[in-house]
Amino acid sequence: MATDLSKSIIYQIYPTSFYDSNGDGIGDLNGIAQKLDYVKELGADIIWLNPIFVSPFKDGGYDIVDYCNIDKKFGTLQDFDNLIKKAHSLGIKILLDLVIGHTSDQHPWFKASKSDKRNKYSDYYVWTNSIFIGAPKAINGMAKRNGNYLVNYYAFQPALNFGYSSIDNSSDDPWVNNKWQMSYLDERIKPLHNEIHKILEFWFSRGVDGFRVDMTASLIKGGGIEAISWLWHTFIDRVKEKYPDAIFMAEWGYPEQSSKCGFDIDYFTHESIGYNDMFRGDPGTNLLPAFECGHSYFAKEGKGSKKTFIEYTLKLSEELNKGNYYSIASGYHDMIRMSINKNHDLLKCVFAFLLTYKNVPLIYYGDEIGMEHNFKINKDGGYVRTGARTPMQWTDGNKRGFTENNRPYLPVGKQKGISVESQEKDKNSLLNFVKDLIKIRKENDVFGFDAEVLVEMNQEYPLIYVRKLGNKQVYVAINPTNKSYKIDKKLSKIIYINNAEVDSDIRLNKYGIVIGEI
């Protein structure tokens, strides 16, 4: 029986940037523990932490050298235990990041695997059987061993060897042979499986509640659902036998597939169907920058289309089994901040949607106050992504209340007013809006994942849908444009209203929002 996430709110924390408790300019675990009350008050009940394990941090910690220890910049295992304890006492669950598609090239397994003498780790990574045999994403000439290793992402992230879903060994041409590939069922891969079981047991026995799984689909090479589903079931089913409430969240953006692999939840970002059409505009040729070009649905010009995203999520509602969920991310550490080209009224429209539509909302730290993207910085292998990873803005002060250190590891944002401190004081702030809507979501089961959603598709704007549970029906109208709309609709009870008037009909002014019972 899967954990019930129907009414959950997930909050993602990039640990280096949340709160620095020891004045070294870098966020840490004790800092997160000190800010748990804020997360609680916001209304989130699950936190996903980006990697906190020992790492050279050439890719934001997604290059691990020790899976079962905390990087010293974040603190110690004891600090982690304290964090878990405090989180649990507040009813907050903690998900860590499981990065097992690859390790750092500094991981002891890889160092041993590079050796030209066969050893226990020789098969832990994917190696061709000759330096002269190439393969897509293979790096050659970096090891004494006569072979090239496959990478999963950057050159220093060698892919762990979970085998291939199918192998074509038919060619006799020595330059193209695939004899080095192993089937995913090959016995030689079992020791690596055991390592993963051990890592999972290590963290679950310490009290962790689950994992967000990095590059979920990348583990088995060669594609297809059968092999990868078998592999993830091998890991997840074993965990769930002992820890039935464990939560596994896929980084796939494709819940139709991840749910078949045993994942409880998956999430949508700039790489998912229709996401950019809805929130970010045409990303142009370079997917990551995903600039707002004025044509996304949530844009004041009102020229966008909700069709692709909404039709896709409606189809999912029919296809997914109960107990399988998806999140719509307000942002995440690999994506340009949602706030680009949006004022706070428009951001309220986005959050009204995220918090009342059918999904398990995933809020990226700082999005709730409208933190902005810094396009000028690049650190820890982030490139343009770094701009979404700047220190959390707690105050309007010099270092934004993030650190006492004069040199935070990344420059802090400059915009006054975009801080927790100032927005807590302003009853009309984005932060207070987000808190109110989360409260409304929690108090009304009709906004939970398990309730139905019916969307008005006959016109593009405004965005109108009904959430329905039993005989309760709630009407949501959101106007992300700078035009006004009149809707001939009578509500029996108003739940929330912003930039709108409601009496015998509904008048949505620019950026208007109305939520009410029918």
Ligand code: BGC
């Ligand atoms: C993570 C990235 C990381 C990559 C390689 C991704 O999907 O979210 O931040 O760079 O995996 O591990």
